[in-house]
Amino acid sequence: MAPSGFSSTGKTSTNAANQLDPRYRGSPYADSKDEQPILSPDSTAALLLDSRRFVDSVESMKTGEALLKPLLSSVMGLPHRLAFLSYSGFDLFDSLPLIMASENGCYLTSTGILTYDRLRDLPCSCPACSSGKRGRDALLKHNYMTAEMELRMVRHAISQGTLRELVENRVRTDPWLVQNLRLLDLEHQELLERHAPIKGTPFHAGSKESLNRPEILRWRKRLETRYARPAGTRILVLIPCSARKPYSFSKSHMRFRQAIQQSGKADLVHEVIVTSPIGLVPRELELFYPAQDYDIPVTGHWDRDEKVLAQEMVSWLVSSQKYDLVISHLGDEREPVNAALEDFVDTSLGSPGSHESLERLEKTLRETNLQPHQGRDADRSIEDMRSISRFQFGDIGSKLCDDVHLWGRWPNVKLMRGNDQLGMLTGERGMISLTMEGARVIAAEGKYCVEIDDFVPKGNLFAIGVEGASDDIRIGDDVAVVHRGEVRGVGVAVMSPEEMILADRGEAVHIRHTR
Numbered sequence: 001m002a003p004s005g006f007s008s009t010g011k012t013s014t015n016a017a018n019q020l021d022p023r024y025r026g027s028p029y030a031d032s033k034d035e036q037p038i039l040s041p042d043s044t045a046a047l048l049l050d051s052r053r054f055v056d057s058v059e060s061m062k063t064g065e066a067l068l069k070p071l072l073s074s075v076m077g078l079p080h081r082l083a084f085l086s087y088s089g090f091d092l093f094d095s096l097p098l099i100m101a102s103e104n105g106c107y108l109t110s111t112g113i114l115t116y117d118r119l120r121d122l123p124c125s126c127p128a129c130s131s132g133k134r135g136r137d138a139l140l141k142h143n144y145m146t147a148e149m150e151l152r153m154v155r156h157a158i159s160q161g162t163l164r165e166l167v168e169n170r171v172r173t174d175p176w177l178v179q180n181l182r183l184l185d186l187e188h189q190e191l192l193e194r195h196a197p198i199k200g201t202p203f204h205a206g207s208k209e210s211l212n213r214p215e216i217l218r219w220r221k222r223l224e225t226r227y228a229r230p231a232g233t234r235i236l237v238l239i240p241c242s243a244r245k246p247y248s249f250s251k252s253h254m255r256f257r258q259a260i261q262q263s264g265k266a267d268l269v270h271e272v273i274v275t276s277p278i279g280l281v282p283r284e285l286e287l288f289y290p291a292q293d294y295d296i297p298v299t300g301h302w303d304r305d306e307k308v309l310a311q312e313m314v315s316w317l318v319s320s321q322k323y324d325l326v327i328s329h330l331g332d333e334r335e336p337v338n339a340a341l342e343d344f345v346d347t348s349l350g351s352p353g354s355h356e357s358l359e360r361l362e363k364t365l366r367e368t369n370l371q372p373h374q375g376r377d378a379d380r381s382i383e384d385m386r387s388i389s390r391f392q393f394g395d396i397g398s399k400l401c402d403d404v405h406l407w408g409r410w411p412n413v414k415l416m417r418g419n420d421q422l423g424m425l426t427g428e429r430g431m432i433s434l435t436m437e438g439a440r441v442i443a444a445e446g447k448y449c450v451e452i453d454d455f456v457p458k459g460n461l462f463a464i465g466v467e468g469a470s471d472d473i474r475i476g477d478d479v480a481v482v483h484r485g486e487v488r489g490v491g492v493a494v495m496s497p498e499e500m501i502l503a504d505r506g507e508a509v510h511i512r513h514t515r
C-alpha cells in the first residue's frame, strides 16, 4: 500500500496480463512514441488578448497525463516571446508569426518589434541585412534569422539553468508577456514550483519579477511550513545581508559574530539575516539554495514591495518562533523592520558595522540575564544541522539528526551515528547528501522515495524502471530508491515525480550508492 502523498503508475511489470494491455508501457501493442499527438492550445487569438486565459491554459496543459506531450505554439512565437513561451512549456514554434510580421513591415529583434520603414541603419549584420537590399524578401530572411538566433539563446539558457533570467530580460517591451509572467508567478506558483530545481544556478535578481521567482516563493513557504528555530536559542539578532556569500565569509558578518561570541551568549543567539528578495535567511540555512546564489542591485533604497515583504516575514518569525529577546542590528532595512517589531532593542542605530554599534550589541547581549534552559543539553551545531535537515526533508529530516555527532569542518560536515555515516552537508550543494543509512531514515515514512520493481539499480535509475515517486521530490533532491519499503539505492532526482512516472526514457535518479 503506497503511503499518502505518493503517486504511482499502479502497474507492476511482473504482471503478464498487463503486457497485453496497450496502455502498459512495456506492451508490444502500445502506441509508439512517434504516434503520440502534439498538444496545442485552443483559440490562440483569444490567448493573445487575454493573459489570464493564457496562463490557465498553460496550467491545464502542463498538469496530469499530458505533461510530456510536445506543446506547439502557433502564431504566438515572435523572437522576443520565445524565451517566455519556452519557460511556459512550449516546445515547437511555427513560422507563421514571422511571415505575418514581414507582411506587415515589422522588423523583429530579440527584445521587441521595430518598424522596418523607419530604420535608417539596420541594427543587425545577418546576411540579409548586410546585403544592402531592402524589401519583403530581405525582411523575411532577417526575421527568420532572428528567430533562429533567439532559439539558440533559449537552448543555451536551458542548458545553463538560466532561462528564468532570460525571460525576465525579454518580457520588458511586451505588456502581454509581463502580464503572463506575473500571473503565472502569482496564480500558478505551485505549477512553477513543482518544476523548479531545489538546487539551481546562481542568478541576478534584477527586476520586480525576480521577487516572485518560484525558488524564492518556495523558500518563504518552506520557512512557514517546515521551519523551527534551533533548540536552545532564545535571543533573535536581526542582521543585514552582505554582498559576499555565504554571508559568514564576509568581513561585516565576521565582525557581528565576533561581537556575539565575545558577549558569552553565542549559544543563546539566533542570527537571522534580513535580505531582499528572499526575505529572511536564518544563519544555519545560509548555504541552502538560493541563499548563497543570488545577487541584487544595491542602492541603499528599499522599494515598497521589499519593505512589506521584510515586515511580513519578520512579524511571522517573531510571532511563530517566540524569542525571549529581540535585537535589531540592521542598516538600510532598519526602519521598515523596526516598524514591524513591538518589543525589541535597537543596537545598530542605522550603522551596524560601526565600532560603537558592535560594542552596543556585545554589551546588550552580555548584560541580559537570559541563561540556557536548565536540563537541556542541546548541542548547538547539531540543532543547526537539524534545522537544515528539516528544511530539506520536512519533519522526517529532524530524525536524521537524532543521536548523531558531527565530524568535519564547516561547511563540509559528516553526520555520524556511532560508526555509521548518515549523510554529509557540503558547501557546494548547500544541503545534505544521504548515504544508504541516511536514506533508510528518510524512507521510513515514505518521504522522498522513488518506488521501483524488484531489482537493484546498476548505474543510474531510468524512468522506465520507476513505479511511483513521492510528491515532495523536486529536481536536485536527494531521494531513496525503494522496493516495498526496502531501500535499494540513494541518489539525486533528475526529474520531477510526475515526469519519472510518465516518462518512458531518460535518467530519473542519478544514483550515488546502491545496496
Ligand SMILES: [Zn+2]
Residues within 6 Å of the ligand: 124, 125, 126, 127, 128, 129, 130, 142, 143, 145
Ligand atoms: Zn538581420
